[in-house]
Amino acid sequence: MQRPAFSAVAELLKPITWFPPMWAFGCGVVASGLPAEGRWPLIIAGVLLAGPFVCATSQAVNDWFDRHVDAINEPQRPIPSGRMPGQWGLYIAVIWTLLSLLLAWQLGRAGFLAAVFGLLLAWAYSAPPLRLKRNGWWGNAACGLCYEGLAWITGAAVMAMGQWPDGRSVALALAYSLGAHGIMTLNDFKSIEGDRQMGIDSLPVMLGVSGAAWVACIVMVAPQVVVALLLWHWGQGWHGLGVAGLLLVQLLLMKRFLALPRERATWYSANGVTLYVLGMLLSAFALRAATT
Numbered sequence: 001m002q003r004p005a006f007s008a009v010a011e012l013l014k015p016i017t018w019f020p021p022m023w024a025f026g027c028g029v030v031a032s033g034l035p036a037e038g039r040w041p042l043i044i045a046g047v048l049l050a051g052p053f054v055c056a057t058s059q060a061v062n063d064w065f066d067r068h069v070d071a072i073n074e075p076q077r078p079i080p081s082g083r084m085p086g087q088w089g090l091y092i093a094v095i096w097t098l099l100s101l102l103l104a105w106q107l108g109r110a111g112f113l114a115a116v117f118g119l120l121l122a123w124a125y126s127a128p129p130l131r132l133k134r135n136g137w138w139g140n141a142a143c144g145l146c147y148e149g150l151a152w153i154t155g156a157a158v159m160a161m162g163q164w165p166d167g168r169s170v171a172l173a174l175a176y177s178l179g180a181h182g183i184m185t186l187n188d189f190k191s192i193e194g195d196r197q198m199g200i201d202s203l204p205v206m207l208g209v210s211g212a213a214w215v216a217c218i219v220m221v222a223p224q225v226v227v228a229l230l231l232w233h234w235g236q237g238w239h240g241l242g243v244a245g246l247l248l249v250q251l252l253l254m255k256r257f258l259a260l261p262r263e264r265a266t267w268y269s270a271n272g273v274t275l276y277v278l279g280m281l282l283s284a285f286a287l288r289a290a291t292t
Contacts, residue, residue, distance in 0.1 A: 008083040009084075011078050012079070013052075018050075018055045021051055021146070021151040022051040023281070024050070024155070024176070025046050025152065025155040026155060027280050028153060028159070028165070029155040030284040030285055031288055032155070032156040032165065033287070033288045034159045042111075043155075045103060045106055045107055045111075048103065049100065049111065049154075050151045053103055057100050058118075058126075060089065061122055061123055061127060063079055063084075064079065064093050065128070066126065067080055073190065073193060100119060103115075107158055110157035110162040114154040114157065115154075121142045136212075139184075139202075140181045143181075144178065144183070145180075147180055148177045149173040152169070166287075168230070172284070175227050176223060178219065183216075185203045185219070187269070189209070189262050190266070203216070204262075209261050213265075220276060224247045224276070227240075228247070235290060242279075246279045253275075256268075
């Protein structure tokens with residue numbers, strides 16, 4: 001049986017998408033307030049689990065079950081282009097799922113359960129019968145929770161040797177998960193034609209380009225306002241002002257994005273989202289300062 005080239009496998013797993021959950025895991029580590037000494041093997045394993053394993057699995061699963069949509073939107077992708085022959089896309093998705101579980105087992109009960117939940121979300125997002133991505137509200141919520149909140153909480157739990165994180169850490173993780181819903185919407189602008197033809201109700205399909213752009217911005221802004229206020233309430237006013245400052249710059253970028261949302265979605269993803277994740281790290285350091 002013909003096997004795919006290594007380059008096709010790497011493209012299928014989309015390394016560029018690994019950054020958000022790896023970053024969020026790191027934020028959870030910082031927010032825990034616990035020293036890294038003696039925990040570096042767990043931290044490294046957790047970062048690898050969040051990115052090259054669980055996130056990569058979600059990309060493989062999505063590419064396999066989206067192969068007909070990609071044939072319209074991105075025919076150059078490994079599966080529709082034929083560079084990933086036969087059912088190799090599915091085989092890799094299953095293999096990476098098992099490898100992820102094997103690595104997660106080394107992180108203790110908390111890390112393993114978090115990985116199981118993340119992998120279930122990854123399959124539920126793309127695979128029938130649930131295929132959550134058929135509805136932009138549910139699908140983007142699942143992605144935001146998996147990529148940001150779950151990874152953050154896992155990082156904090158691994159640092160605490162399996163104990164549930166502080167309630168403030170969970171609150172920040174959930175807030176940034178909600179904001180990530182908007183980030184996921186930005187990614188949907190590039191696939192409107194295929195989504196519409198294949199019956200996938202992404203927000204740009206349901207609400208139109210302008211409506212989806214406004215929703216994405218509002219959903220990203222609101223949680224950051226809440227985070228800034230929470231940090232102020234917790235006695236970390238300077239950190240809260242920092243988050244607010246980063247948000248102000250995002251608002252300026254959003255004004256330009258909203259003028260031509262479809263054409264500038266990728267541009268905003270590269271610039272505005274960078275400021276968003278910097279705010280995540282700043283809020284994690286604020287929580288660390290509040291707990292030490």
